[in-house]
Amino acid sequence: MAKIDDFFSGRNTVNDISNTEREQTANYLVPIEAFARTTYKSIYVIDYQEKGFEYVSDNPLFLCGHTSEEVKEMGYAFYFKYVIEPDLKLLLKINTVGFDFYETIPLEERKNYTISYDYHLKTQEGKKILINQKLTPLFLTGDGKIWKAICIISLSAEEKSGNIKIHKKGDNKLFSYDLEGEFWKEREVIKLTSREREILQYSTRGYTINEVAEAIFVSPDTVKFHRKKLFEKLDVANISEAIAYATNNKLI
Template sequence: MKNSNNSTLLTRNHLGKVTDDERLAQNDYLEVVKAFARLTYESIYVINYETMTFEYVSENPLFLCGYSSAEVMALGYDFYFKNVPESDLKLLHSINEAGFDFFENLPGEEKIQYSITYDFYLVNRDGRKILINHKLTPLLLTREKKMWKAMCVVSLSHHKSPGNVCIHKQGSDTIWELDLKDKVWGTSEKPKLTKREIEVLHLYAQGLSIQEIAEKVSVSPDTVKYYRRQIFDRLNVSTIAEALSYAVNSKIV
């Protein structure tokens, strides 16, 4: 696989020598990643920060931009430079710097519990731009607790513009949000829905109409519309599709 000098422009996570013991501890983790990729509609790929290459890329077409998975693996970091607009490449550089600075300040093994999510444009071979959501979480750490390998998940973004940089910790309701202008992390709490709002959202996910949802939960259609407005306000979205995407991505439902 290609190890491009371009990779240094997009990541400041550079490893020293990885020991033989650490390599043996990997086991067959890639088989687990591949199994997960078979079960999800999202695109999955693995970054190896030792070699600055992509170690695995799933067959899902969203991330591939018209290439085969083998071609994307061969391109490695050059894939970004071929398929991400210049303005978004600068955005990715800023996110990388801020993200790894945040990561470096976390204590030891706790680092594995964090993930970062953000949005940027990919450009297909036909020139069509797609705003995607990109999530990254540590897969393997070195003995020095540096990120050795990371798993990335790509899906369509529910936002309307790039950025939207957040860090989540497993089991925590705290969200760290990056102010891209000042490069400062602020904190907020994950939005919460009531049991009835979650129930209504589940029924929307099943494709039910407002009238059908009203009959299911024994309320009037106007009450269902009220719940829908509450959901939109709490999640800061404007459509049910956006609400479902946000709720799933944020593990609210």
Template sequence: MNRPDEFFIPDNEVKLSGELDYGRADLYISAVDALSRASCQSVYIIDYFKRDFLYVSPNRFFLCGLSQERVRELGYRFYLDHVPEGELPLLLTINRAGFAFYEGIPVKERKEWYISYDFHILDNGRKTLVNHKMTPLELTSDGRIWLALCVVTAATHADAGHIEMHHAGTSDFYEYNVVSRKWKKKRMPVLTDGEKSVLMLSIQGYTMAEIADKICLSTDTVKKYRQRIFVKLNVRNVSEAIVAATNSKLL
């Protein structure tokens, strides 16, 4: 693969150009830039009509040593240059599967969905596994995505993939199997109030003994809560649990 245009497929070709209001797009840029400043989130906006990046935040996590201006100039070429060659077919698969899934969602509900998946980026040869979430910002009247917001965070898995479609406000989601090429309905894990308390206090930096004292439980019980959290979130430690719970909106 050596052409960025392979990411742009008929399933999301933006045809109704007369509907596109780039004055409104400027408002999105201002809002997303404010979000980036306030939260230090690594975010960018894709323009599917111009086939480029409309905005890229200055957060260094996703930039691979480049300036935000340079990443914006590169657009989809950024993926070709900074994703391992062996994972580019995975990104194309995700692209096709994701847009095919959107075709089955009623147009009025499409802004309520987002896709999440993991892939590596390369920074001076060093591989970093990131989680990438994308949701529509603006649709044309026929339901095609014109602008999309992308959020990049650290991944909690050990490998690329983990392709999921989520409907905001629900605990159900769909997981894509790249072998069978099918989506399977699943349910998000649920943390009990006690598990949430342990995790929230862990975020604040308290030790297990201090957490036990604060919530009036034994240290052994707090340890059991932590272990249950690790199993539910499929993580190995507290740091991964915090990222996974945050990414999955469980707190």
């Protein structure tokens, strides 16, 4: 049976924190709290030394009926209560392969990488919601272990759990993990044209095809053409899925 300690890899055991390392964190939660007030996404901070949550935002998406303070107190017990059993095992797998990958990265580059994945939460009403979670290191110890990491959670645009991806800031490569074959695959990051981004940005504001066409001074048929190409590129069926995908993958 899975245990909370299973989420904390022995390869990333954080014991003593030096005064120099602690100085990095002076008032660091202030901008995170400010950002949390401006976004619909849920935000929390993991402390790998304390093996729990240092901060949990008030956004109800992640809280399953609890207050942020209650979830903070629950820590990783929250996952055992609200993540469905198959996806709890998936999270443990992600934890293992993520740290395996992380150990291959040069120490000075480690804070530039983000891992993204999807899993189901059970609501208090007994329903399941598929959420996307992105985890990025905030502070490292002197020997390169993750001390604190920020997680950003939103509704997933995918249809099933998994979808494990790692991306380096400023790099055009994306690493995705094949759960069946148990290996990482490398591919190029999807790039949108300026017109595709423009159409998506107007669409996020609720513009119709005709309104988008008027705003960017083209015909409605031109907008339809670019939308069709966009749907094919992102492998989605409609503009709502395209917006969700582009948002989750920071394409706009």
